[in-house]
Amino acid sequence: MTYDELITYLVAGKAPAQTIVDFVYSIFKMEGKGIKKSVLLESVQMEIAKMQGHDQGKKLPISAQLEEYVTFLTSGRDLSQLVTFSLIDCSHSLGLKDPKDKTALRVAIRRKVEKGEIEPVGHKSGIYRIVSDQDKPINLLDTSDLLGELPIEFPMGIQRWIKPMPHTVCIIAGEPDSGKSGFLLNFAKLNHERFTVHYHSSEMGKAEFLDRLQYFWSDAGESRTMKFYERSNDFAGAIKRSPDDIHIIDYLQLFDNFYLMAEHIDKIAKAMRNGLVFIALQKPRGREEGIGGERTKDLARLYLSLSPGCLKIVKAKNWRNSKENPNGRRMTFKLSDGCRFTPTSNWERVADT
Secondary structure (H helix, E strand, O other): OOHHHHHHHHHHOOOOHHHHHHHHHHHHHHOOOOOOHHHHHHHHHHHHHHHOOOOOOOOOOHHHHHHHHHHHHHOOOOOOOOOEEEHHHHHHHOOOOOHHHHHHHHHHHHHHHHOOOEEEOOOOOOEEEEOOOOOOOOOOOOOOOOOOOOOOOOHHHHHHOEOOOOOEEEEEEEOOOOOHHHHHHHHHHHHOOOOOEEEEEOOOOHHHHHHHHOOOOOOHHHOOOEEEEEOOOOHHHHHHOOOOOEEEEEOOOOOOOHHHHHHHHHHHHHHOOOOEEEEEEEOOOOOOOOOOHHHHHOOOOEEEEEEOOEEEEEEEOOEOOOOOOOOOEEEEEEEEOOOEEEEOOOOEEOOOO
16 A cells, blocks of 8 residues: 555545644654655645545635644644744645635635734744643642752852753853853863763864863863764754753854844753753853843853853852852953863952942
8 A cells, every 4th residue: 555545545534634644654754764744734635625525626725724734733742832833834835836825825824813823923924823822731749750950060160059950051151252162161071971962063163173172171082972063053953853961052143133042042942851051152342141132041040151251140040059149149260271260269249330
């Protein structure tokens, strides 16, 4: 039996479209064959149209195709999280080429907006989110899924002040040439024996990595749990492959539309499961926040600000001692060989001037 025949058989048996898509997709996956679910969905929709007597050049109404598409997007998803789609992607997935069909799709989407089933995302034209009242319940009596504190160490002994937890975003916003990469390489060195650490660099290639590491970690390449990559975009996609590991992003950059920085951080956070991600941002001199401004702090459980010779804890959650507030504390240091940090003070709270 071919896959087309299997789809025909399942449609004739009145199986739901999404069930057919998931079932046939699982067969493709088991056989090591690649296919997009959107392609399967289109095949199923065409077969359903034939079964309903639309085999003479007619198709399901566009509104019904849109309903199938939304069902496909939400199937098996956690609807307490944001689920979005674009008009362009929807039109492409449904295989719409006739301008009349594309107009009908816009009308169908507008009607779903009017019904409150979907709504536009911000000021982005053609982007919609699926509205859901579904919440993700938290059972406080069941603690079997809790992993507790992660045994993570930080340069400068920051773990003295906080308890790193699973699914944590840490950010270090640093001025140019202040030691961001050196700090993150030290963080990797401190933790690669207990975790698999993935270092994603948007600037350094092999030659520069070797040059930086020779001064304080010359055998980094021998570690099976230390991975180095060149990557400058789609960090969320990389994290999804190993969401329980430590990921270091050096650094997250945007060249315009800096207000979108927080959105990129949000995507990275959602790609994690029980791991931790440490993100470096560039920051202007004289400012605590990295490019993207105040909103870059929103998702961070630890937010550090780095200037030449000075590291400040701007924001810290999960205090190790409820009576010792780490926020606002600073430590001065000397940096040598681009990676060696020598503290020249204790963690002190200094009044802002």
